[in-house]
Amino acid sequence: FNSKQLNDGVLLCPEVPIVLLSIEKIQEKDYLKEDGSWNWSFKDQEQSDFLPSRSLNRYSKTTTKTSMEEERVINTILSEQDEPxxxxxxxxxxxxxxxxxxxxxxxxxxxxxxxxxxxxxxxxxxxxxxxxxxxxxxxxxxKLSVNSVGSMRHIWRRYNSKQTVTDKKLAEYLQCHAIGNYNREMVAQKARYVVFQYCLSDDAKITLKHIQAAYFKGTEYWHQEALLSIAETLWGLICIPREKIELPVYGYHLVKALALxxxxxxxxxxxxxxxxxxxxxxxxxxxxxxxxxxxxxxxxxxxxxxxxxxxxxxxxxxxxxxxxxxxxxxxxSHSVRAGANTEKLYNNILEKHPIKPEVDFEGSRTKSTQVIHCKMNKIPDEYCTILTKDIWPILLIIHSLHSKNAKYHIMESAKRELKWLINDAIAFYKTGQSPRHHALKNHASWNDFIAKNTNKIPSLLEIDSLIRSGLDFGELENFLNDSPKTTPNSYVVGRVWDSRNSEYEKVRIWDDLSESPRFSNESPAKTVSHVYTGISRAKHKLYIPERMLERFEDF
Structure with missing residues (x-):
């Protein structure tokens, strides 16, 4: 008897897949009849989460199977199709x-x-x-273009336009002046933010609640009212262009115009x-x-x-x-992706959310998801998907993988964001060039950015060291020159944000997802949602930071 071989075989079960009975199931002895003989129907009861769907099979020539929960939802919708x-x-x-x-x-x-x-x-x-x-x-x-319900003009010409308007040009259009410590360009930038927040809201008018919190520091009430007036002018220009002033229209502008x-x-x-x-x-x-x-x-x-x-x-x-x-x-509430053995992990995380769950999360009884605790900044030896909360740690991860000649693919949206951010960071450090990326804006210098953000973003110290040691645009391009998405036997790297609507065989939750909100100045809702969404991408194997759950107690 070789205990190591037995253990290795057990670890392979989720990938086959073979599901072992829990201790509770063994103790229940449902696999035996009352007379002690084998219950041959037990296998069928335990083998599948799905049964033939009565609701769907009447519309289909093939047999469709659903879980009991899915069947209830589908039946409710199809039996009362006129009810939201x-x-x-x-x-x-x-x-x-x-x-x-x-x-x-x-x-x-x-x-x-x-x-x-x-x-x-x-x-x-x-x-x-x-x-x-x-x-x-x-x-x-x-709706807005074929019906006179709205006041937005020349929609499609401006919506499909690739035109961009700089803060300097926008300040000219708005004829705005410096307000307090903010110059004309910064005021125009703040006005954009106010309009953006207004468009996302269900408010009828632009008010103080749409102003960025940082703007209130060091400004008087009349400064805030002045910014609101400029933002109202900007919204008016977006809806109805003036002669020679035609601003681009974005999706959230159209949605707000219809909502109004x-x-x-x-x-x-x-x-x-x-x-x-x-x-x-x-x-x-x-x-x-x-x-x-x-x-x-x-x-x-x-x-x-x-x-x-x-x-x-x-x-x-x-x-x-x-x-x-x-x-x-x-x-x-019943997952068809994660194994039942993850229920405690999921529910411990979900109960920390401000919106208290009405029902517990339930894993699949026919699947098992192996949960492995790993050390800080440790990349698993086997190929897997690595998910971070922020964009910064991705540079350190691909730098490490690149130095080991490992194959990796960067999720497309993360790759675009990383290229923009690090190119701006390098230029900001080397030449002082004013950055365009929102994470770096409103800082006097690279040193100023590092001093103000190191406590919020732990990976910044290593990134600062990397940039100061000579990271240039060419070397960054080498890091970003990753393997195609379809390449087998490669790591996949991205943020939780980039992984939405996806699932992966093996997932490594990166350490920045385990930071306590007490230290990250982030709302518990945001922290919980990132961790929960990240772990729920995993099917067969989940690597989590070894002290992640302990840090959740800080809530």
Whole structure:
């Protein structure tokens, strides 16, 4: 007998997959009949989370299987198709799969899928090619351009424009002056932020609540009122261009303009030259939608089926949004991705969230997810997906992998952000060139940035050392010259933000995700959501920092 071989074999079980019975299951002895003989139906009971779906199979020629929870949700929606509903579902509980199945059961020609961005709409159309999936910005633009309900002009010319307006140019357009310690360009920049916050809100007017908190320090009341006046002028210019002043329009501008009309999604719309009816609306990732989007959905006459997970809202939700008290609600709590052995880990994390869970997270009884505690900054020897909270640690991770000649792929959105940030950082350090990246703005120098942010971003000290030791643009390009996404036997590196809507065989949660909010000056909601979303990407193996759960006690 070789105990090491037995242990190695047990560790391979989740990948085969072979699921071992828990101690509780063994003690229950359901695998035996009352007379002590073998219960041959026990295997079938334990082997699958799924059963044939009565609700879906009437619409399909093939047999579709669902979990009991999925079946209840689908049956509720299909039996009362004219009633809106909100589905709060934990990560990996089958929300996206249900949406795909609904596209088959409902009328494809009149069901409209709406999402925040084109990445999400592409995910939907990849799964269901015959479906119509549009962004909220696009449908808002259609409504505003064909109907005189709004006051926004020349929408498509400005929305599709790649034109950018510098803070200096915007200050000229707004005819603004310096306010307090802020020069004209900085005032224009602050006005952009105010308009952005206003557009995300469901507020009718721009008010002091939309001003960045840092602006209140060292400014008088009249300084704040002056900024509001400039922001109102900017919003007016965005809606109705003046002669020779035509500002670009972004998606959140269109959404806000439609929300202000108190009208919802149109009952019919022109898309690709075809006039289409819209009788039902399906929305995924509702937790990421702004209050202005929820405002539009609230005013829509069609039944809206909302799917989401408050705990995956990486911006940090403290109260549920988008669900009027009278709206029907259903919950999905049974994961078909993570094993039942992770339940304690998930629930310990979720209970720290400001929105207290109504039901516990339940793992799959037919799967097992191995949880491994690892030392700080340790990259696993086996290929896996490494997820961070912030963009900064990614540079150190790929620097380490590059020095070991290991293959790695950087998630595309993280790669673009990292290139922009580190190029700006190098130029800021070497030449003092004013950075464009938001993380570096409003600092007098690179030294000033390091002094003010080292406590907030622990990885900065190593990055500072790397830049001071001679990291240049060419060397950065070498680090970013990663392997293609499809390359087998390679690490995948990105932020939790980049990994949304994805799942991976093996995941390493990076150390910056385990920082206590007491030290990171971050809201508990944000911290919990990042950790929970990160761990829920893992299917078979999950590496977590060895003291992560201890640090959660600081909440």
């Amino acid at each position: 509903i909100t589905i709060q579902g934990y990560a990996g509980t089958g929300k996206t799969w249900i949406i795909t199945q609904l596209s088959e059961a409902l009328n494809k020609e009149t069901t409209l899928f709406l999402a925040e961005n084109t990445v999400q709409t592409k995910t939907i159309t990849d799964r269901t090619p015959e479906s119509t999936a549009l962004t909220f910005a696009y449908i808002a633009g259609i 009309t108190s009208e919802g999604i149109p009952g019919n719309y022109l898309h690709k030259g075809v006039l289409r009816d819209c009788t039902h609306i399906i929305v995924d990732e509702m937790h990421d939608l702004s209050p202005s989007v929820h405002q539009i959905l609230h005013h829509s006459s069609q039944p809206v089926f909302r799917f989401g997970d408050y705990y995956q809202a990486l911006k940090g939700l403290t109260t549920p949004i988008g669900s009027p008290p009278t709206l029907r609600k259903k919950t999905l």
